[in-house]
Amino acid sequence: xxxxxxxxxxxxxxxxxxxxxxxxxxxxxxxxxxxxxxxxxxxxxxxxxxxxxxxxxxxxxxxxxxxxxxxxxxxxxxxxxxxxxxxxxxxxxxxxxxxxxxxxxxxxxxxxxxxxxxxxxxxxxxxxxxxxxxxxxxxxxxxxxxxxxxxxxxxxxxxxxxxxxxxxxxxxxxxxxxxxxxxxxxxxxxxxxxxxxxxxxxxxxxxxxxxxxxxxx
Numbered sequence: 001x002x003x004x005x006x007x008x009x010x011x012x013x014x015x016x017x018x019x020x021x022x023x024x025x026x027x028x029x030x031x032x033x034x035x036x037x038x039x040x041x042x043x044x045x046x047x048x049x050x051x052x053x054x055x056x057x058x059x060x061x062x063x064x065x066x067x068x069x070x071x072x073x074x075x076x077x078x079x080x081x082x083x084x085x086x087x088x089x090x091x092x093x094x095x096x097x098x099x100x101x102x103x104x105x106x107x108x109x110x111x112x113x114x115x116x117x118x119x120x121x122x123x124x125x126x127x128x129x130x131x132x133x134x135x136x137x138x139x140x141x142x143x144x145x146x147x148x149x150x151x152x153x154x155x156x157x158x159x160x161x162x163x164x165x166x167x168x169x170x171x172x173x174x175x176x177x178x179x180x181x182x183x184x185x186x187x188x189x190x191x192x193x194x195x196x197x198x199x200x201x202x203x204x205x206x207x208x209x210x211x212x213x214x215x216x217x
Contacts, residue, residue: 004133005133007020011185011215012031015029017029021130026044041064045072046070051074051076070086070089072088074090093108093146107139108144113142114142126139134153134154138155147177153180157178158187159186159188159194160188164188167202179209184202184208185213
């Protein structure tokens with residue numbers, strides 16, 4: 001766990017995070033949770049970037065959601081989430097909303113040189129303001145112009161290649177498009193594709209800000 005300026009970041013593996021700021025507990029794309037994350041059911045908000053099984057995982061959601069939970073998800077996730085019976089807000093790129101006093105901006109996430117995440121699907125990334133920090137979870141994406149609108153303090157960036165940016169591409173995106181003011185954290189490795197070497201390469205290449213590689217919790 002990284003305590004950064006009072007905001008606690010836990011990497012859950014792959015694209016998954018648990019972020020705690022003040023009285024808010026946020027999850028993003030929980031997938032293949034470790035047993036020490038089971039049965040917490042403490043989420044105020046769960047953000048889901050798109051409908052692929054490694055981002056929208058009902059088996060993992062059951063360990064984080066409770067009666068107080070609001071799910072914010074890409075519109076394509078609607079049919080899968082309906083069965084959970086929870087407060088769900090479906091969003092599209094360009095949306096802005098406030099959920100439980102958390103300001104949220106929704107950005108596009110898509111591939112430009114591969115076909116796994118077409119722009120037409122409306123898959124998303126999120127900028128959320130927590131504990132005074134603008135935190136950008138890019139979702140599964142390549143380098144895209146929409147990144148320039150994020151203006152984050154902290155950026156969570158995929159680095160594995162295959163379905164998303166390579167470590168080199170991710171470093172280029174971070175330095176030239178995302179430009180985090182404070183910190184970047186690599187994700188999307190050491191699960192389905194990618195290794196810790198990708199995270200280390202990303203850290204060695206980024207010049208725009210410090211990079212923290214988190215251990216999976």
